Amino acid sequence: MSVGSAAQPAAGAKAAGDGSRLFLFYQSPVGKKAVMAVTGLIGFGFVIGHMLGNLQIFLGPEVMNAYGMKLHETPPLLYGARTVLLGAVALHIIAALQLIKMNSDARPTKYAKVSPVTSSYASRTMWWSGPILGFFIVYHLLHFTLGAAHPNFLYQDAARHIPAPYENVVAGFSNPLVSLFYIIAMILLMLHINHGAWSLFQSLGLNHPRYTPLIRTVARTASYALLIGNCAIPLAVLAGVVK
Numbered sequence: 150m151s152v153g154s155a156a157q158p159a160a161g162a163k164a165a166g167d168g169s170r171l172f173l174f175y176q177s178p179v180g181k182k183a184v185m186a187v188t189g190l191i192g193f194g195f196v197i198g199h200m201l202g203n204l205q206i207f208l209g210p211e212v213m214n215a216y217g218m219k220l221h222e223t224p225p226l227l228y229g230a231r232t233v234l235l236g237a238v239a240l241h242i243i244a245a246l247q248l249i250k251m252n253s254d255a256r257p258t259k260y261a262k263v264s265p266v267t268s269s270y271a272s273r274t275m276w277w278s279g280p281i282l283g284f285f286i287v288y289h290l291l292h293f294t295l296g297a298a299h300p301n302f303l304y305q306d307a308a309r310h311i312p313a314p315y316e317n318v319v320a321g322f323s324n325p326l327v328s329l330f331y332i333i334a335m336i337l338l339m340l341h342i343n344h345g346a347w348s349l350f351q352s353l354g355l356n357h358p359r360y361t362p363l364i365r366t367v368a369r370t371a372s373y374a375l376l377i378g379n380c381a382i383p384l385a386v387l388a389g390v391v392k
């Protein structure tokens with residue numbers, strides 16, 4: 150039996166064709182922006198879910214630590230989410246760096262002045278909020294996941310290396326400088342998401358008269374909710390409401 154013919158190519162040849170078409174698409178600025186949009190959406194979904202999980206701190210140590218335990222006792226969920234998230238963050242950064250390089254290669258001379266009309270405050274902060282958020286994530290993992298940057302990291306099950314998130318968050322945020330850094334990072338996250346949602350439609354040409362403004366409003370509201378929800382945790386610890 151023939152595997153493929155001129156009229157009907159083999160499945161392998163079709164897959165290879167799709168793969169190279171995808172690769173060619175990624176070579177273009179629109180392809181890289183599409184990758185940034187999809188990976189940004191994955192990150193956005195994570196931070197919303199993560200905040201909802203972390204807000205359980207207001208329900209007390211039993212609830213918060215039981216939630217942490219459940220996550221660590223469900224390896225497919227934990228490692229699946231970690232793999233997708235790590236891949237998404239890596240691709241988001243790689244595509245951003247390649248876009249910066251493409252833009253600077255295409256620009257013969259540097260702009261004499263940045264026009265405030267064409268670039269919003271959030272869009273100008275995009276390129277420095279990104280690297281600071283990258284630094285925040287590395288610090289955050291060393292702080293609350295690995296404990297290397299934490300003064301008093303506790304495990305609820307030391308034998309299985311399962312951290313005690315309630316105690317670790319309370320002890321971590323008792324330091325006002327650490328809380329301040331988190332709050333600054335949350336403001337940058339809000340700006341980053343706000344502009345990300347704006348540029349997603351702009352750069353991919355996905356403008357719909359009714360749905361685009363609606364989706365942007367939803368994204369903006371979600372970015373403010375993230376700011377308020379995430380900042381509530383260090384502020385509550387500093388105020389002694391959560392202890």
Ligand code: HEM
Binds near residue numbers: 231314338383
């Ligand atoms: C006040 C805000 C936040 C608090 C209280 C918080 C708390 C925590 C805690 C306790 C853990 C460790 C969970 C465990 O292993 O048991 C963790 C992990 C993590 N957090 Fe946060 N977080 C906050 C904001 C963020 C933000 C804004 C991001 C991303 C931009 C983020 C990204 C992560 C990641 C990637 C992990 C590792 C997840 C894993 O173990 O696979 N967090 N966070």
